[in-house]
Amino acid sequence: MAGTRPIPKQLWKAAALSGMASYLDAGLIVSISVNLAIYRDSYDMGVWMAGAISAIVTGCIAVGSLVGGRLADLFGRRRVYNWDIFCFALGAIVITLAPDDITLLIGVLVAGLAAGADLPTSLAVVSDAAPSWARGRLVAFTQVMWMLGIAVAIFLGFVLSTTGMTGARLITGQLAVAALVTWAFRSRLKLSDEPSETEAEAAPRGVSLKNVWTRAALLPMAATFVFYVTWGLGANTFGQFGTYLLVTVSDASQSLATGINLAFIPIGVLLTIAFVRVADTPWRDRLFRVAAVVQILAFVIASLTAGALVGMLVFFVLYQFSHPFAGEANYKVWSQLTLPADTRGTTQGLTYAVSRGVFAVAAFFTPALADYSPTVLLWTITACMTVAAFAGVFIIRVLVPRSSGAVRDRADLRVPST
Numbered sequence: 001m002a003g004t005r006p007i008p009k010q011l012w013k014a015a016a017l018s019g020m021a022s023y024l025d026a027g028l029i030v031s032i033s034v035n036l037a038i039y040r041d042s043y044d045m046g047v048w049m050a051g052a053i054s055a056i057v058t059g060c061i062a063v064g065s066l067v068g069g070r071l072a073d074l075f076g077r078r079r080v081y082n083w084d085i086f087c088f089a090l091g092a093i094v095i096t097l098a099p100d101d102i103t104l105l106i107g108v109l110v111a112g113l114a115a116g117a118d119l120p121t122s123l124a125v126v127s128d129a130a131p132s133w134a135r136g137r138l139v140a141f142t143q144v145m146w147m148l149g150i151a152v153a154i155f156l157g158f159v160l161s162t163t164g165m166t167g168a169r170l171i172t173g174q175l176a177v178a179a180l181v182t183w184a185f186r187s188r189l190k191l192s193d194e195p196s197e198t199e200a201e202a203a204p205r206g207v208s209l210k211n212v213w214t215r216a217a218l219l220p221m222a223a224t225f226v227f228y229v230t231w232g233l234g235a236n237t238f239g240q241f242g243t244y245l246l247v248t249v250s251d252a253s254q255s256l257a258t259g260i261n262l263a264f265i266p267i268g269v270l271l272t273i274a275f276v277r278v279a280d281t282p283w284r285d286r287l288f289r290v291a292a293v294v295q296i297l298a299f300v301i302a303s304l305t306a307g308a309l310v311g312m313l314v315f316f317v318l319y320q321f322s323h324p325f326a327g328e329a330n331y332k333v334w335s336q337l338t339l340p341a342d343t344r345g346t347t348q349g350l351t352y353a354v355s356r357g358v359f360a361v362a363a364f365f366t367p368a369l370a371d372y373s374p375t376v377l378l379w380t381i382t383a384c385m386t387v388a389a390f391a392g393v394f395i396i397r398v399l400v401p402r403s404s405g406a407v408r409d410r411a412d413l414r415v416p417s418t
């Protein structure tokens with residue numbers, strides 16, 4: 001079976017270094033969330049500045065994804081891949097050492113834009129380097145790094161919760177250190193199928209934007225976007241407001257709500273690793289169908305119980321066991337399998353950017369909608385998850401089989417990489 005063929009260590013190294021984009025993306029968002037109350041008190045920050053910093057993180061990641069993916073296709077993915085991680089490190093250093101809220105805001109701008117730029121670029125780099133029989137596992141591994149980014153930030157926030165600004169600086173400081181180490185390793189990364197200097201100079205520089213507006217690019221881009229934006233509305237809501245909803249809607253204590261979220265993180269990491277193991281086999285898409293149904297059932301139970309604590313506990317169990325097999329990891333793999341190789345950076349950057357923009361707008365209204373009617377909020381998310389399931393089935397039944405016959409390895413593609 002192709003999915004069981006061993007992958008060379010060098011390719012796993014490339015996947016890990018590319019996965020750092022997901023680690024830093026998740027780490028930045030969660031770190032700002034964990035530290036926001038500390039920043040507000042330490043900098044005597046107004047409510048509007050606190051809200052602006054939270055919104056800017058998501059907004060900058062969206063803009064960075066759009067611009068960074070396009071720049072990668074124009075000027076070379078490896079070049080952008082190396083420098084956007086360095087820019088993230090600079091932004092994280094500014095956040096860590098910021099003496100006031102204005103400086104903090106500047107650091108968030110730089111780090112957010114760089115994190116966004118690195119997401120589609122890093123996925124395209126690892127996809128370019130991977131043979132077709134290993135592409136699913138290597139791309140899916142970046143989702144493991146995303147889960148680790150969340151886990152580390154929440155764990156440090158919990159351990160350092162009583163240390164004030166010192167703890168806040170340590171939480172963001174580890175992101176700066178991780179980014180600098182990643183930059184050093186990425187700069188020295190050599191892949192066996194990279195073109196020689198002569199070949200690279202002869203390769204076409206840049207990809208025309210008109211290549212994005214073809215049926216071959218538009219159909220998979222639209223399908224993966226519909227899946228990601230509808231699934232992500234539910235996932236992002238519970239990622240940002242899970243604890244908030246448990247406290248305000250389910251009447252759980254703060255400690256219980258935090259404990260529920262912490263308890264499921266190891267499960268999410270382990271099941272995401274399990275997804276990596278099947279990402280290049282027929283089980284990837286078979287499990288999606290089952291997990292998508294379980295995921296919808298989880299939201300139906302939460303909706304029927306109107307967010308009552310018992311219903312929410314059942315929801316969290318079902319959701320945490322299903323989303324690793326019917327969520328963002330699928331989106332990443334399907335995007336690399338179905339999008340044309342020469343425009344992967346631009347097209348996936350576009351779907352990332354628009355989706356993150358939608359998430360930011362939805363997050364702005366979520367607390368008000370939860371206060372008005374938790375039932376309306378939960379049924380709306382249930383509808384979104386149902387649409388995502390149908391979009392995923394369409395991708396599996398139509399796009400993946402169509403693209404599998406045309407998949408070529410990196411060595412057969414004229415994609416700028418230096």
